[in-house]
Amino acid sequence: MKRDMKIAIVGAGLGGATAAACLQQAGFDARVYEQAVAFERIGGGIHVSANVLKVLRYIGAEQRLADLGIHPDAFTSRKWDTGEILFELPLGATGLAQYGASYLTAHRGDLHRSILERVEAGSISFGKRVERVAHSGGKAHLYLSDGGEIEADIVIGADGVNSKVREAIIGIRKPRFTGAIAHRGIFPAKLLNGLEVRNCTKWWGPKSHILIYYIEKSREEIYFVTSAKEEWTSSASWEYCTNAEVLRAFEGFHAEVREVIAAAPEVTKWPIFEVEPMDTWNSGPLVLLGDACHATTPYMASGAAMAIEDATVLARCLQATNDPISAIASYEATRMPRVKRVQEVSRENSFLRTPMDPNWVFGYDAAKVPLVAA
């Protein structure tokens, strides 16, 4: 690919920032347009599995995050009421030997910052909301809400579940509400008043589950995220809720779970959406990655992982050929089967519940996987 091509990335989330870092390290002129005026350390925890850590290694961010996040010794699955251990997947040194990288749980903001630090200074324009995207004569155009217009040779839509770039490719397709919401609480672990909690546990109930894990090396901050059936009619992307509401949804769960929920000074709830699988992720010089083309349930903790892998593979495909159209076709052919499988398994919500080999997820290396010829 000619390195003098202009690449515009819409969205500097986890996927867009990774795309910028990968493309820039390969010598491309890649610029990012982000609607937020700045990023803050908010959100919650995130699982940074071995497949993500290998991408962080590729862009030089692995050590930075390893200094902040925590390496759980195991991922433990427990039965919701009795606490019986259903499965324990060894991580730490065993995970490193098995999957080629370790496994971290971290603050989502710390993961984001570690990636953003690998993006060239000044190449992200904040406060730039893309309202409309079009292409003609091999050139792509972004129309911004401030009246600005950007021309580029390639536009990468990393603009999340309500993507404007997707709209330009397939028209309006509303993401599907799954009928479940996620409660999230993040707070200083000292509020647990000495309650002993394992590093990383998923408690499996009949219709709901809760993950509880530390997100800092020092174990100073703890996080929980649930999934529970609940309607969502609000147009907001999240809302506050009370501990009592979460405790009601987790009635009968093990005392440890209920104590953790009760200790959270603030809890929020988030609707869970999916973007149904699409036949194509591109149109001419426009191409999608991450939640924009395959937002998935968070039940495998793999949505961000898929966005980060997409970004890496797309950048490698663009490096591998001088023809952007065949590069994009190769990207789709390489990524679609994996993303489809992750979406399906995630929807089933069975991953790591009982003994299994997760190597097909964690063993993947987006920086090395063979690129499928289109």
Ligand SMILES: Cc1cc2nc3c(=O)[nH]c(=O)nc-3n(C[C@H](O)[C@H](O)[C@H](O)COP(=O)(O)OP(=O)(O)OC[C@H]3O[C@@H](n4cnc5c(N)ncnc54)[C@H](O)[C@@H]3O)c2cc1C
């Ligand atoms: C409760 C919950 C828990 C989760 N836990 C995990 C986990 O543990 N591990 C994991 O891998 N995944 C997890 N996920 C999924 C993960 O958060 C997403 O898959 C991931 O954030 C997708 O990244 P992205 O870059 O594609 O999109 P986003 O992170 O949504 O980023 C999109 C970016 O584009 C910007 N943008 C949007 N529209 C425009 C526009 N018009 N113009 C300019 N900029 C725009 C946004 O401001 C944003 O910065 C979880 C999701 C949920 C809901």
